[in-house]
Amino acid sequence: MSRRVLVVRSDNLGDVLLAGPAVRAVAANADEVSFLAGPRGRAAAELLPGVDRVLSWCAPWIDPEPPAATPASLGELRDRVRAVRPDRALVLTSFHQSPLPMALALREAGVPWIGAISEDYPGSLLDLRHRVDGDPPEPERALSLAEAAGFRLPPGDDGKLAITGPLPDVTALTGEPGYVVVHPAASAPAREWGAERYAEAVEALVEHGYRVVLTGAPGDRELSRRIACPGALDLTGHTDLRELAAVLAGAAVVVAPNTGPAHLAAAVRTPVVSLFAPVVPAARWAPYGVPVELLGDQDAACRDSRARRCPVAGHPCLNRVGAAEVLTAVRRLTAKRAGRVRQLEHTGGAA
Template sequence: MSGHALVCRLDNAGDVLLQGPAIRAVAAASERVTMLCGPQGRAAAELLPGVDEVIVYDAPWVAFEPCPLDREETLSLVDRISGLGADRGIIFTSFHQSPLPLALLLRLAGVPYLAATSVDYPGSLLDVRHRISDSVHEVERSLSLAESAGYRLPPGDSGRLAVRRPARGHPLPFGSEPYVVVHPGVSVPARAWPPARHAELVDELVQRGWRVAVTGAPGERELTARVAGAERPEVADLGGRTTLAELAEVIAGAAAIAVGNTGPAHLAAAVGTPVVSLFAPTVPAVRWRPWRVPHALLYRDVPCAGCRARRCPVEGHPCLSGVTAGEVLKSIERLARVREEVAG
């Protein structure tokens, strides 16, 4: 169907990972696939099966703390896209994002066919203006857009998340011994379970005989050190010590992961590791829960659910602070048993 397809998702790593099934559908009918993503999504884009090349653009209309519009950088992007010779562009977005600024740039670059999901009237910017309910998972949303443009998953592709595994064989933190991953960091503060609760969870896991790998990005070293606590052989502080590909291997080797609604939850789904999701209901679980992997959603029902707040305005952050370490421990051990039974 397509010689060279350009697929686009301009926000974070988790968002990029969730486009994986739709991108595989595009790749199945294309000779080449280039992905345009934001700087926070680059490492994830490089792991997606079906992607042949990655181009990075820091779009000033996407981030919560956006960069200023840089005229030269933007025109340089237009020139680079023009040089690709892509004959089709698929712009993936979440329900609250507009595809039209990027559609304008891609039209300037000469991409002859563009498809996107758009509430706003696109004029001549889109060839396919797709519409879909907001109450669907992000994976379903992107697959629906791809299908509207004529792309379907090939036979035998279940539509689960997947990543390439270039770091396969990366040393696991405890060798062959079983362990759990605890990932305390999140990209949005309102989605964070308190660090003290994470530290309590690590202690309870150790008391129950588990080894624990505490993971985090380079900017989260202070957080992971606090959660890991005093140095001990049962706990490995991996904060800032892994690439995303290496983190995938650490998660893949774990019995389960405890994590908020953030990128590593979707990375875990991509490698098949059960997820205990400390899921702040600031956004609906129907859109963002771990996709097609055993998981548990832990939170407290609150009247302000769906607020989309980046910082919780309610004293005490009740939707997550009410979740106890004991509840998380119980869910981890239940899902770890499920994984063990499946593996057996």
């Protein structure tokens, strides 16, 4: 089996986290795993079990704000790949992305064997052209490529999302575990619930006795300010990614749209109330491997459009969801988790 393997997954934080099971399969059968991520996903790559080193390069055919594809930029990619001397590479992509531009760049960098999922004719760019039937969740789709290349998860690996530990102690920020995290922001406006709806939901949760913690990046502070109410703790902009993972791990439930932190919650095994806009399929992109309450009209007119901004006036797929539905979903998930903990305690298991 290969000694040095390069795994490529460009795009955002969540996309990289969803590649985790495939990476662990590779790591179980290789001496060294390098991970090539885009700048938006690098921090997530650094959390993945099995990754020995992380490279970063912004792919101009994938990034939503693409840089110019210049000889100098492509030369930087070539030099970074050559420095790790991979003898195999797996190029992971979403269903709507082509792996062939990256495969061409890797060939130019001297990678002797490349595998990818490709509907397009790859010519000599791929040694393994893998096909995927049906509509599997993204982690299973990526793992199927690793398996087709001869990499399998080790015994005892459940194939769910995971990050490396230990996580930092954040109780000084959050208080004791058991709160509800509300993470309102997403990378595309079409995936976000309205701020007014979030404000109503946060107020309803607080009124019904839940401790609410708001999270987000520094650029989300204005959004969180509009959502917060007395009794809600606002940690927006106050955590790095590993600290955010610890905050999510301490939550009973996370309320979030289709965004990277929803997948980070799944990676620390926290249930998610997913406010999911159907611009991409929930079957592929909903939080994976944890209990999920999926809210939002999955048959709305924007379905499968991949729109970054809502193409329908009023954003009805999400804005028809009310605070009462979120409250009910949180109650269901907290009740399920409490029942699961009681069952494990009775049987001597671990939560």
